[in-house]
Amino acid sequence: MVVLVRVFINGYGNIGRRLASALAVDKEIQLVGVAKYSIDDKVKEALENHYDVYVPKEAISSFKEQGYNVTGSIQEAVEHCDLVVDAAKEGAGYDNKKNLYEPMNKPAIFQGGEERNGDRAVADMIHNSRVNYDRAAGRTYVIQGSCNVSGMGRVMQPLIQKFGDRIKRFDIELVRRWADLEDTKAVKDSIEWDRDPHHQDDVKDFIPNANLYVDAFKVPSRMMHLHQMFVRFSDGVMPTKDEILECFRNEFGVAIIASAKGTGDVRKKALELGFPHGDTNMVHIHHDILRVQEDTAKIAYSDDQTGMVIPENHLLIQSMVFRRSRDEAIKRADNLFQMNKRREILEEEFK
Numbered sequence: 001m002v003v004l005v006r007v008f009i010n011g012y013g014n015i016g017r018r019l020a021s022a023l024a025v026d027k028e029i030q031l032v033g034v035a036k037y038s039i040d041d042k043v044k045e046a047l048e049n050h051y052d053v054y055v056p057k058e059a060i061s062s063f064k065e066q067g068y069n070v071t072g073s074i075q076e077a078v079e080h081c082d083l084v085v086d087a088a089k090e091g092a093g094y095d096n097k098k099n100l101y102e103p104m105n106k107p108a109i110f111q112g113g114e115e116r117n118g119d120r121a122v123a124d125m126i127h128n129s130r131v132n133y134d135r136a137a138g139r140t141y142v143i144q145g146s147c148n149v150s151g152m153g154r155v156m157q158p159l160i161q162k163f164g165d166r167i168k169r170f171d172i173e174l175v176r177r178w179a180d181l182e183d184t185k186a187v188k189d190s191i192e193w194d195r196d197p198h199h200q201d202d203v204k205d206f207i208p209n210a211n212l213y214v215d216a217f218k219v220p221s222r223m224m225h226l227h228q229m230f231v232r233f234s235d236g237v238m239p240t241k242d243e244i245l246e247c248f249r250n251e252f253g254v255a256i257i258a259s260a261k262g263t264g265d266v267r268k269k270a271l272e273l274g275f276p277h278g279d280t281n282m283v284h285i286h287h288d289i290l291r292v293q294e295d296t297a298k299i300a301y302s303d304d305q306t307g308m309v310i311p312e313n314h315l316l317i318q319s320m321v322f323r324r325s326r327d328e329a330i331k332r333a334d335n336l337f338q339m340n341k342r343r344e345i346l347e348e349e350f351k
């Protein structure tokens, strides 16, 4: 008999709506519904997708007056679920935890915009399925690392496993998209820097010994992030380009591609191929610009900003709730997201 776990998704933005469409078709999950806070087109979308929509108690009548047949209050939904996947706008997860999840003893997954340290910390662990999947088993509160942090772990860990102490340091220049495809906010014509990028500390939460330095720049694009990773080797014996690529041949959620000219090509291909939400859900190593020069390997990969964390959240549920082995969880995620098949398609399209 299949044991259903009842999951409520608190937030229906770029991440919440993707989580909803993935979790709704998992036969082990009963999607209790999604939360909406504002009255806008997304309420209609959620109802048309046959999700039960829950809203703040005081707003139920306003939603109903606008013709939206919402099911009840967010409080009721949290009461009825076994696990909350919090997909709130950045920083709101902390108040949700204090006001709802803790008083009702509900476990929750938070997203990468929440704090790991300080007064507003929501959990004491950041999950990265490639590195610390097993540590999440049975935990009550866990943060799923952000898209960039998830991508960094996915690329760094296979290198660390293969080359170990030979790696002296990692430097990553992170080129960030300005907005997501669905965002209505304007894309500003500027290149902005981040004075204190969180990615470095977040990655060190699950790879504590990594000698990692991250700089982040936001550019006027909606089409994915690009990371330029510099891996410095200490012993003067540099691996070849093929040896580096070999690390990633069988990695879940890593495609090795060559002929894309930019991140837009990959995103547009995903849309053209009809991938759900136009996401690839992975990182793409651009091997045409992978270089080994003196003591440094330069690895550039694009990171599907909206898609990366969706299979990651699914894997995290496999660990937290079902306490499955990572191999078993990866099989299930592959079945749901068709990651290997989609990787093959992308590698063929961009060979």
Ligand SMILES: NC(=O)c1ccc[n+]([C@@H]2O[C@H](COP(=O)([O-])OP(=O)(O)OC[C@H]3O[C@@H](n4cnc5c(N)ncnc54)[C@H](OP(=O)(O)O)[C@@H]3O)[C@@H](O)[C@H]2O)c1
Pocket (backbone or CB within 6 Å): 010, 011, 012, 013, 014, 015, 016, 035, 036, 037, 038, 039, 042, 087, 088, 089, 090, 091, 092, 093, 096, 111, 112, 113, 114, 145, 146, 147, 180, 305, 306, 309
């Ligand atoms: N976008 C990405 O590429 C990306 C990638 C990885 C991780 N993340 C992380 O995922 C989280 C969500 O990001 P997003 O891009 O999905 O944001 P978003 O598109 O701005 O959506 C945020 C959602 O939060 C809802 N909301 C408002 N107040 C809330 C509350 N108190 N509790 C719960 N939900 C509330 C909003 O509802 P209404 O629309 O009804 O007002 C909206 O649906 C953030 O932590 C972000 O850092 C984002």
